[in-house]
Amino acid sequence: MKVPILRLRDILLTSIQVEMSDEDAVAFQTDLLRTLAKTEVKGIVIDITGLSVVDSFLARVVKETATMAQMLGAEVVLTGMRPEVAIVLTEMGRELLGVETALNLEQGFHKIQLLIEGRAR
Amino acid sequence: MAVSAIPLKTPADVVAARELARRMACELGFGLADQTRLATAVSEVARNAIQYAGGGMCTVLGQTGPDERVVVVRVEDDGPGIHNLEEILKMPSLSGRKLGSGLEIARRLVHDFQVHSEPGRTNIALMMRRRIV
Numbered sequence: 001m002k003v004p005i006l007r008l009r010d011i012l013l014t015s016i017q018v019e020m021s022d023e024d025a026v027a028f029q030t031d032l033l034r035t036l037a038k039t040e041v042k043g044i045v046i047d048i049t050g051l052s053v054v055d056s057f058l059a060r061v062v063k064e065t066a067t068m069a070q071m072l073g074a075e076v077v078l079t080g081m082r083p084e085v086a087i088v089l090t091e092m093g094r095e096l097l098g099v100e101t102a103l104n105l106e107q108g109f110h111k112i113q114l115l116i117e118g119r120a121r
Numbered sequence: 122m123a124v125s126a127i128p129l130k131t132p133a134d135v136v137a138a139r140e141l142a143r144r145m146a147c148e149l150g151f152g153l154a155d156q157t158r159l160a161t162a163v164s165e166v167a168r169n170a171i172q173y174a175g176g177g178m179c180t181v182l183g184q185t186g187p188d189e190r191v192v193v194v195r196v197e198d199d200g201p202g203i204h205n206l207e208e209i210l211k212m213p214s215l216s217g218r219k220l221g222s223g224l225e226i227a228r229r230l231v232h233d234f235q236v237h238s239e240p241g242r243t244n245i246a247l248m249m250r251r252r253i254v
Contacts (some may be wrong), residue, residue: 020136021136022168023132052160053139053161054161055168055226056165056222056226057168082157083153084153084156087154087157088158088161088230091230092161092230093226
């Protein structure tokens with residue numbers, strides 16, 4: 001399963017639409033970072049509306065991806081987390097995810113632009 | 122009573138196992154948060170079976186009693202066993218890639234959690250309950 005990565009000006013937009021296995025998550029991370037390095041964008045928005053489970057492995061991959069992207073000069077915002085996923089992630093330990101989030105794609109888009117501006121200053 | 126089982130061999134089987142558990146919880150009328158708690162716990166335990174025991178078996182059982190509904194998910198493997206079980210279940214920390222974090226997370230997400238482990242046989246049971254009103 002390959003997650004499409006779209007470029008919109010200086011942002012990469014990506015939406016995970018199906019459940020991810022550990023292998024899928026690692027492949028997605030590699031693909032995203034390669035695309036980031038190639039396109040030299042300043043931000044990444046990852047929409048997870050399609051994910052009904054974010055377990056400790058996936059949370060860690062997302063957190064690591066955000067850290068790696070920041071090392072490559074880009075900001076990351078996670079959008080579209082389902083309320084029940086937020087509940088369970090909090091019960092598991094909030095520090096598990098540790099990445100900027102926004103309710104939906106529109107708010108995420110706004111937030112990533114603010115983060116990019118903040119970094120440029 | 123309804124039972125389904127699935128072998129755990131590949132990462133895709135972990136996804137299948139947690140979906141099986143979620144579907145059973147959904148059919149028995151569990152709310153979205155409880156469905157997600159159970160699915161997440163199954164994911165942690167099933168991954169451990171593959172990672173540390175080379176695979177295993179996941180059985181999902183749904184039951185309706187006179188005043189409650191129950192989903193039990195059993196994950197079994199014939200791996201080396203969890204030798205530091207006590208220590209893992211006492212562990213407050215969630216950080217790191219240690220075996221313990223997944224098991225400890227699973228324990229906190231479900232209503233009842235049982236584990237029996239010895240060399241050659243590990244058996245973990247996760248249970249969610251819902252009172253019928």
